[in-house]
Amino acid sequence: MATPFKYEAIFENNGCFIYFKDRAPRLMSAEQNVQVNSQEAVLLKCGNHFMEILKQTDEEEVEAMIIHLYPELLKKLYANELPKTIQINECKTHSEVIVSKEVISKFIESLEFYFVNPTLINNDLLELKIKELILLLIQSKNVCSIQELISDLYSTQSVQLKNVIELHRYSNLNQEELAKLCNLSVSSFKREFKKVFNDTPNSYMTDLKLKRAKELLSITEMPINEIAYGVGFNDPLYFTRTFKKKIGSSPSEYRSAN
Structure with missing residues (x-):
């Protein structure tokens, strides 16, 4: 992406995991207005979002990695496991969650390897990487936020x-x-x-x-x-x-x- 950059991200029926490699945008939604840092990731629930990155230098480019999380896919992958992972236990958080680079960096490195070697990718491997991502997020310090977001994928959201x-x-x-x-x-x-x-x-x-x-x-x-x-x-x-x-x-x- 070349800067200045403004993107309308509409996720009507899925969540979205986004990792920003060098520079990260300001994310704006119905519930949050937050500046993400470089080499951090953010998890967006269903809904409308805007991402904006201001220009700092000429010919500047920003690289991002995006993974969509569909409720139907999560249900299929986790079967009876998913309900156990999304119990909220009185967690009260916003819908957009910044995930620290310490938790996710190795996972991103493994994905970059497959982008360089796309012939190695198959459906079984893709399913494994999605489950790996969810498990990493569940084990992060933002576990309450992750659980709430996954739960939100299964319910209709109201906006004030x-x-x-x-x-x-x-x-x-x-x-x-x-x-x-x-x-x-x-x-x-x-x-x-x-x-x-x-x-x-x-x-x-x-x-x-x-x-x-x-x-x-x-x-x-x-x-x-x-x-x-x-x-x-x-x-x-x-x-x-x-x-x-x-x-x-x-x-x-x-x-x-x-």
Whole structure:
């Protein structure tokens, strides 16, 4: 993947294990907004997710390895074993789980060997590697999170619009992307948003971002470009134009006056 990179990951009926080799993205979903580090892995449950990696250098590329986990496949592979591995025991966690590189590094190395030697791969070996991955995850320090996620593969998830907006109020997501995180069409999302916030998505989110920008301009010495990115604008010039239109002065003028 070349940077800058933004990807819409939709897993309607499966979980997804993703390992990032060199640089890792910010992951955004209905339940979490988290920065993953390089050489770490993340486990995503069914639902809509967005991955975003900002550009740091010219001609930069990012490498990732992705394994999809389908409920039907897990049931087939584990038969009567799976119910024993997904008992929750009062674990309370988020749906996205960062798995440490110490746990998973050797497994990734073994997969890379088969990418170099694809003629060695067969169905029996693929099944074995999937079971190996699940067993490694179950034995990791994130066992409660892994168990909860696997359990979630078998149940329908509900999403609260207000929670999604609160979580991503300073993210660079447009209303179409926010609607997908809420599992709603754009028209339904707008209607529900109006009921909850008594405003349009664009107006409400812009006001939130500008309010935070005013706070940062007043209490920090952060460069204006960094403030723009930090509150969810991907274009500092657009941020400046929007700020001046809504507030009545440019960001630099507002800072000087406060």
